[in-house]
Amino acid sequence: MELMQTIDFNKLLNILLYQEKDPLLFNSAFFMFFFCFFLIAYVACYRFNAIRVYVLSFFSLYFFYKTCGWYVGFILLAAVFDYNISHLIYKSTKKGARKTMLVCSVLVNLGLLFYFKYTNFFIGLINDFSTHQINYLKLILPVGISFYTFENLSYTVDVYKGEFKPVNKFIDYLFFLSFFPKLMMGPIVRAADFIPQINKEPFVTDKQVGEGLYLITAGIIKKVVISDYINANYVINVFDNPSVHTGVECLFAIYGYAMVIYCDFSGYSDMAIGMAKWMGFDININFISPYQSATIAEFWRRWHISLSSWLRDYIYIPLGGNRKGTFNTYKNLIITMLIGGFWHGASWNFIFWGGLQGVALALERLRNSFGRKHLIVIPFSKNTTQLIATLISFHFVCFSWIFFRCDTFDSSWIMIKQIVYNFQFNVLTTLFNSYQPVFIMLLVGFILHAISTKSENNYKSFIVKMPLPLKIAYFCICIYVAIQFKQSEMIKPVYLQF
């Protein structure tokens, strides 16, 4: 066959191995084959409780290996450690011993995370303040470590608090930790939600197939068609060198980035949740049209929900939450969000970004309590107020994205400066004309984002009700469209005249 002649079998063998610069992304051809092989094995063995979990774990660990090589050892190590220590905590009756073991578990988990993610940040800090310069370490961040560390922590803490009986089998715990759809980019899954599903014989309903299809295709479109396209053709260039772009270009790059990060992250989450549904697992939704939020507090109830609820349950509430007076509430909000910021990455930009969120949440609380006391009358209709509040919140979020996206404070300030002092409204038409497809895509993105939950549910049930052949056709079309966009000719970056 002609096809067979053009295949290079060395390449084929090679591609099965870990490749440093080629993580296994859901939107790759390789992943489709991987997922297909996985489903064959899964369908063959799903009835057999003992084998199923091993098959799932095997594929998950392979997925991890393919993405970050022999670092797969770390997830195994973490699983062994946490599995055993949680049992020891559970069995122990002495309060002191239990506490010591919990602290030990937290230290080991955070220690590993800190070593890989934050060592160079702290070396940089020390270098800034001392004459003795330490060399940076060459570290590669094990994929998903930020996510599974949080899963480990919540698991041990829940066992410690007695809310949860530790799992009996090590393989179950390993599977919970390494389940491949959510391994790389979340959602962060809670043991209490997930582990009870492990030993049930999977039962996939029509609804789950349909909703899975909806989520997977929506995820592909969001990630490849909207996010990657806008990013590669516009956003990346402006953020890379804001000083040579006008304020108006910078502003639209920020709007663009708001769409890019949302579609990238939520698209990936959607795919993960959709795939889990196809296997008969339910994972909670991670994003609910966050830019529709009228307040920052609401934004955080809609954005990366698995993280914000984790932060709430394991940092904010243990700190005292809102139970220790007004001042402490504000303080706790800010600390929680600072930690949340730092979790995103080892740089001051992320900390500052987290701080902005914390301060905004605190200010909102202050405003609410002030508003209740003084009964401020707002001279607009309810809908208008809602719209204005949404726009303000959106712009605040966009403002904070500047710090999230820029590598340094310097470039963040340059971007803000360009918008404030060098806006150049007159290049707007040229900008739109030069990047027409990008702006059309951006508009489509925002329109889709503004769609009500009701219409979204209608569309979802429309897909659920499709007969299988139609579902297959729909799936094929979506993938085909995504491929066309992935390979579409790039828009030549236009440096607009000032």
Next chain:
Amino acid sequence: MNDKHNRIAQPLFLITFAIVFLIILSTLNLPKGYFNNLNKVDVFASVRASKTNDSVLNSKINPLKSTGTSSHKFNSIPLKEVTLINDFENDSINQLSLFFNKLDSAKYAGKKVRIAYFGDSFIEGDEITDELRLQLQHSFGGSGIGFVPMQSAVSNLYTQIKIDGSGWKDYNFRDNPNNFPLGLSGHLFYPKDDAETEYSSKLASPFSTIKLYTGFNNNGISSISISKDGVNSTQNILSNELINETILNKDSSVKSLKISSTIKSLPFYGISFEANNGVYIDNYSFRGNTGLLTLQINEQTMQALNKYLNYNLIIVHYGINAVEHDKQRVLWFENGMNKLLNNLRKGFGNTPILLVSTSDRGYNYDGNYSTEKAIPYMVNNQMEIAKSNKTAFWNLYQAMGGENTMVKWVEGDTVFASKDYTHVNNKGAKRIGDLFFDKLIASKKYYQHN
């Protein structure tokens, strides 16, 4: 819909059919015509055996192979030195040699050498030219940035000088409805009401000689306000010729200079900061310029400016904006370049011209960046243009590393270029500036010793 059945096999059907669909698309050769605008689907792209000679990149680009029938010794730089500057001048006196001799006269006789560097966004912000200028000034003397306009949106990138201008109407290549005689920078400035520009030195060393270039108005003579380090004065300037030069400062040190004018009829070109000797490079970059915009500068303006600026070398560095994806030839560009070189000859007399090839540029071919296939063709065509116009030629594309250099510069451990795989960052600019200097000096040695 029925929730009583376990549909666990359905996802397998879905994914299997999708894969079959893609495999069919990958093996099928769809007839051209209907599907021209659609990209070929190939799920096996990453495991296919690589084809040999499927692109121009594999065929050797060797500009110097075809240097023609010239018997001139300067034309035959050995192949291993393709990254040197190659002179296609056929006359008995090599023009580029004149320039190199001029550099020596700057060093040993305190003479002045001036270079006009025309380009696009690749050289904007005076980053590459700054490095090249500093290196040349270090070796052959001189201090000062040379010519700068009344205001510039990228002046924040300048390392030498801060330019703070306001109140000017900026007529330029893209906005010149009255066909004013634009300067070499592609700009011309008229005061709107109160126009002023403050130039301050970012370096420890202050300004020395400062010259102002203005245009013509009917008054014949005009007076403007200037302020040197906060000391105000009035300066009379002539405006009776197409281009007028006024010396605002000579030999004394000034850290900052402010110029203000309210005369709406008086056009301003810019200011030159220099010393009495040494090498100067005037950066004439204009964003998005394919080179064709430069055709707007008229011959008289060139001649009139050259009367004062006395250029010894004209560098012409375009191409990156004219590259058309996967195209082998861009005729409008070639024609435009021939015309431009002709114009520059008329405008600057016998001043030697050095044509610099386009730099490398990356293109995303199915998810992986590699050199845009049209780039080596563009380089080759530019070399042909240089040859037929008998100018000097520098193959920047080869000199910076040839195929896939841009990819390395963007994706390497040290980042030298922007994510657009086109422009260099300040590290890359310094690298190119140094490279240009090294090759210029190596070429100088080569020509002067042969």
